[in-house]
Amino acid sequence: MAKAYQQVLPGFSAALDSVLQALPLPLRDRVGRALNDSEFPADQLDQTDLAQPAVFCLQVAAVSALRELGVKPSAVLGHSLGELAAATAAGVLDVGAAVAFVVERGKAMQACPPGRMLALACSESQARELIAGTELEIAAVNGPEACVVAGTEEEIRLLSERVDAGTFQRVLRTTRGFHSRLVDPALDALRDAVSGLTNLPATCVFASGFRAGVSEVGEVPDPVTWVDAARSEVRFGDALAALAVRFPGAVAVEIGPGRPLASLLEAADLRTAALGSLKPETSELALRTGLADLWAGGYPVALADLAPPARAVHLPAYPFAGPRHVPQVAADAPIITTAGASTGTPATGAAEAGQPAEPVMTDPATLVQTSWRELFGHENLTDSTDFFDAGGDSLLITRLVRKLNQALGIRIPVRDLLRARTLGGHVTVVAEALQKQN
Structure with missing residues (x-):
């Protein structure tokens, strides 16, 4: 996980070493190897007591290194475990104390009974209908059409079989049913661990998927928050919406392994740097x-x-012709830092938030084919090409949806393109959407 950050970000290695020093020795060695050794057994990171400290240390060190480069957040937001990293970035939690709490959190979660989590591309109301009459629980509401359900492995298997074939679903890589009754056995240990934790005044705006709204600079959240947040459902979509209103046109910088949040950020009209x-x-x-x-x-x-160090080179003796491209200084524009959890979550736009592009009507087949070629960077596409087999993911399909919606002046639900999957299927979806609009 740490290799790319070490190779690219000056100061990251030193920051990571500093954070690792706060870990107890046996765990410090394991986390260090998990982050730095490409031969480290990946399946060991399925263990919560290792995964959570590893992800947290990576995120906190990356925030520190990015600050040195000039990337300073106006607001922070985290998903589940990532909320603790966000709180540390906001100055609410001392790094050493936060590391100690994350270690206890990981141990307590690891001691809980096994469970599974299923991401569904559907609304919250649809998800609640699907789990009605079962012991399954909503673990996260990540957006208007992005929910996560948690329960035992058998309960998740049965739900997966009941879900309509047209609804995109994905079993998350986790061995615990986070944010459900399955983590109740961990709550007493978390209360003990949080008893010695002191929250400090926030140094930047701090949004939470557990508390409504945002915390302003200088506010001090109640330490019990970190216990309640571990059990309650994550309302990440609500927190994103609050930040999108507070900081229109903001750029969201996603920090952590992978890019599980990028699609959610851009779906909330936040430009994203994953x-x-x-x-x-x-x-x-x-x-x-x-x-x-x-x-x-x-x-x-x-x-x-x-x-890297540069050297002077000889240029042609004639001036280059053509326009100059100089980036516009955006000193007052905000940056929102987001941190993901150790469990993934399930979908960029050509126009900035608050500046919708003018719809440009065009032939749907040509528009879809051109959009696919731009996304994938090659021409080897046929009507039967599967979007995900071609290298697509939830982020790219969200970009595709926004591009089509802006070009055609309509609204195509993400789930319709997830259901269709192929290039030919996407052309059909767009053509039918245009017919309904007319």
Whole structure:
């Protein structure tokens, strides 16, 4: 997880070492190897008592290194475990105390009975209908059409079989049913662990998926929050909506392994710089690209600290012709830092928030085909090409939906394209949506 950050971000390695020092020795060694050793057994990170400290230490160290580059957040938000990293970034929690609490949190969760979690591309009301009469619980409401359900492995299996074939679903990589009754045995240990925790005044706006609204600079959340938040459902979508209203046009910087939140951020009309990648081999490129996107947007990223030593070169003796492209300085525009949890969550737009593009009517087949080619960067596409087999993911399909909606002046639900999947199926969905609109 840490390799790309170590290779790209100056100061990250030192920051990570500093955070790791707060871990007890046996765990410190394991977390260090999990973050740094590519040969470390991946299945060991399915253990909550290792995964949670590892993800937390990575996020806190990355925030520290990004600050040194000039990336300073106006607001922070985290998903589940990530809320503790966000609170630390906001100055609400001392790093050492937060590490100690995360260690106890991971141990307490690991001692809970096994469970599973299922992400569904449906509304909250639809999810509640699906689980009515069962012991399953809503673990997270991540957006208008993004929910996560938690329960035992058998309960999740039965629900997965009942879900309509047209509803996109994904079993999350986790061995516990977080934010459900299955973590109740951990609550006493969490209350003991939080008893010695002192919350400090927030140094920036701090949004929460547990508390309604946002905490302003100087506010001090109740420490019991961290116990309640571990059990209650995560209302990440509500927190995102609150930040989108408070900071229109903001850029959201996602920090953590992978990019599980990027699709949710952009669906909430927040421009997104995801610093993670779905594939380990592209992690370094993704991090550099995310930082480049911030710089190109006018944010004060210290490029000199990211580039290797340079040397002067001879240029042609004639002036280059053509327009100059200089990034617009956006010193007053906010940055929102988001941190993901150790359990993933399930969907960018051409126009900035608050500045919708003018609809441009065009042939749906041509528009869909062109959009696919732009997303995937190649022409080898046929009507039977599957979006996800071609390399698509929830982030790309959200970008596709927003592009089509802006170009055509209509609203195509993400779930319709998830259901269709193929290029030909997407053309049909768009054509039918246009017919209904007319």
